[in-house]
Amino acid sequence: MSKKDKNPTDYQSNLDVFATKGMAGRAPKFKMPTLESDPRFAYEVVHDELMLDGNSRQNLATFCQTWSEPEVHKLMDECMDKNMVDKDEYPQTAEIEQRCVHILADLWNSPDSAKTTGCSTVGSSEAAMLGGMAMLRKWEAKQKAAGKPYDKPNLVTGPVQVCWHKFTRYWNIEHREIPMDKDRFLMTPEEVLKRCDENTIGVVPTLGVTFTCQYEPVKQVAEALDTFQKESGLDIPIHVDGASGGFLAPFCAPELEWDFQLPRVKSINTSGHKFGLCPLGVGWVVWREATDLPEELVFWVNYLGGNMRDISLNFSRPGGQVIAQYYNFIRLGKEGYNKIHSACYKTAQYISAELQKLGMFDIIYNGDMESGIPALCWKIKSGETPGFTLYDLADRLRIKGWQVPAYSLPSNCEDIAIQRILVRHGVSFDLADLLLNDIQDSINFFEKHPIQVPLSKEEASGFNH
Numbered sequence: 030m031s032k033k034d035k036n037p038t039d040y041q042s043n044l045d046v047f048a049t050k051g052m053a054g055r056a057p058k059f060k061m062p063t064l065e066s067d068p069r070f071a072y073e074v075v076h077d078e079l080m081l082d083g084n085s086r087q088n089l090a091t092f093c094q095t096w097s098e099p100e101v102h103k104l105m106d107e108c109m110d111k112n113m114v115d116k117d118e119y120p121q122t123a124e125i126e127q128r129c130v131h132i133l134a135d136l137w138n139s140p141d142s143a144k145t146t147g148c149s150t151v152g153s154s155e156a157a158m159l160g161g162m163a164m165l166r167k168w169e170a171k172q173k174a175a176g177k178p179y180d181k182p183n184l185v186t187g188p189v190q191v192c193w194h195k196f197t198r199y200w201n202i203e204h205r206e207i208p209m210d211k212d213r214f215l216m217t218p219e220e221v222l223k224r225c226d227e228n229t230i231g232v233v234p235t236l237g238v239t240f241t242c243q244y245e246p247v248k249q250v251a252e253a254l255d256t257f258q259k260e261s262g263l264d265i266p267i268h269v270d271g272a273s274g275g276f277l278a279p280f281c282a283p284e285l286e287w288d289f290q291l292p293r294v295k296s297i298n299t300s301g302h303k304f305g306l307c308p309l310g311v312g313w314v315v316w317r318e319a320t321d322l323p324e325e326l327v328f329w330v331n332y333l334g335g336n337m338r339d340i341s342l343n344f345s346r347p348g349g350q351v352i353a354q355y356y357n358f359i360r361l362g363k364e365g366y367n368k369i370h371s372a373c374y375k376t377a378q379y380i381s382a383e384l385q386k387l388g389m390f391d392i393i394y395n396g397d398m399e400s401g402i403p404a405l406c407w408k409i410k411s412g413e414t415p416g417f418t419l420y421d422l423a424d425r426l427r428i429k430g431w432q433v434p435a436y437s438l439p440s441n442c443e444d445i446a447i448q449r450i451l452v453r454h455g456v457s458f459d460l461a462d463l464l465l466n467d468i469q470d471s472i473n474f475f476e477k478h479p480i481q482v483p484l485s486k487e488e489a490s491g492f493n494h
């Protein structure tokens with residue numbers, strides 16, 4: 030190697046990493062470097078760039094886990110090499126996945142929880158896709174058997190997360206999404222029935238609507254569909270999007286009937302990485318009974334001489350998150366999940382009560398355990414002109430590192446801006462208090478320095494997911 034080819038990032042082990050030559054240049058942005066570099070240098074560069082992401086614990090927009098116990102970190106590290114799809118090579122990981130499915134089926138009151146079926150996924154989006162496909166295939170089979178056309182399927186939902194827009198678009202299904210109304214942000218049985226016909230493959234209520242965090246009335250919708258069946262003969266299944274609520278209601282609203290207790294509920298999805306308290310990258314879909322999953326969706330794979338179902342859209346996928354899910358089940362039990370989530374609900378209710386006292390906000394949802402997830406959302410009282418928008422407030426709070434999303438509601442309520450806080454594992458009472466102080470400080474700041482031109486929703490970061 031000539032002197033010229035010598036790696037410019039070469040460091041001497043006695044040098045402080047910031048004193049190395051490599052640190053005197055820019056990180057590559059468009060081309061891969063020709064030469065290799067020292068891991069100490071490369072690590073520092075990448076590590077430091079990540080600082081700009083901000084502090085995820087202060088991200089009150091995300092539903093996903095931002096804190097895990099040291100044992101979870103350890104198991105994730107031990108599972109770096111586990112490929113979820115290789116059920117033959119990692120049979121115990123496959124076995125643990127099945128245990129999780131049965132535990133969830135039991136938690137959701139499946140009549141046959143030890144025998145029913147389901148699988149882990151990357152998240153609720155993949156799980157929703159699988160649940161939706163099962164409904165589509167079932168409906169097609171029914172139409173074919175009756176000699177009826179099966180080219181115009183439709184799906185009825187309330188205001189849903191984007192994964193259902195993807196599902197209907199990818200599979201060419203007409204999406205009959207019930208729009209919001211000024212005083213109704215959820216689906217109602219009446220609105221559902223207006224949209225059901227013989228081409229309806231299913232109805233999807235959400236347990237924890239993305240925009241307002243509230244539970245949709247699964248039981249009432251199921252009852253309305255029972256009556257509808259008596260009158261029309263049409264038997265329309267329900268899939269519950271329990272991305273958040275699937276891991277909350279069983280522990281914190283045990284009286285609520287939303288799951289397989291209702292025979293019409295045929296499948297449920299949830300996100301392990303949300304209130305299942307796992308690191309990012311795991312969702313679940315479970316069918317009420319094995320027969321609710323059409324055989325066409327199952328690929329049988331050889332597994333230790335036996336046969337095992339494979340129902341995923343993906344092939345290779347990390348296994349650590351599934352292992353972490355099983356760890357959480359053992360570690361926390363129902364008691365632990367209840368304690369963690371109850372603490373979050375209490376904190377949400379506290380923040381909500383404090384915001385209410387400020388007088389300028391209308392609390393839309395206050396973190397009530399029976400009616401939604403540990404979160405809150407609010408809007409500016411109508412008629413109130415505090416001199417700033419919620420977008421301005423979100424922007425100001427970013428100065429202290431808080432990410433508190435403000436966004437407009439979907440159709441037909443686009444003109445209503447709301448702000449939302451997710452209270453997750455690790456959003457402690459003390460953190461909530463610090464946030465409230467910063468909200469008060471921001472309001473004081475706007476009084477002193479009135480906003481001349483308020484931020485619009487286009488200018489604001491407006492993330493909602």
Ligand SMILES: *Cc1c(COP(=O)(O)O)cnc(C)c1O
Pocket residue numbers: 092151152153154155190192235236237238239270271272273300311312494
């Ligand atoms: C988060 C969420 C999803 C998508 O779940 P991922 O796990 O992020 O794929 C779907 N539906 C609802 C109601 C959600 O809250």
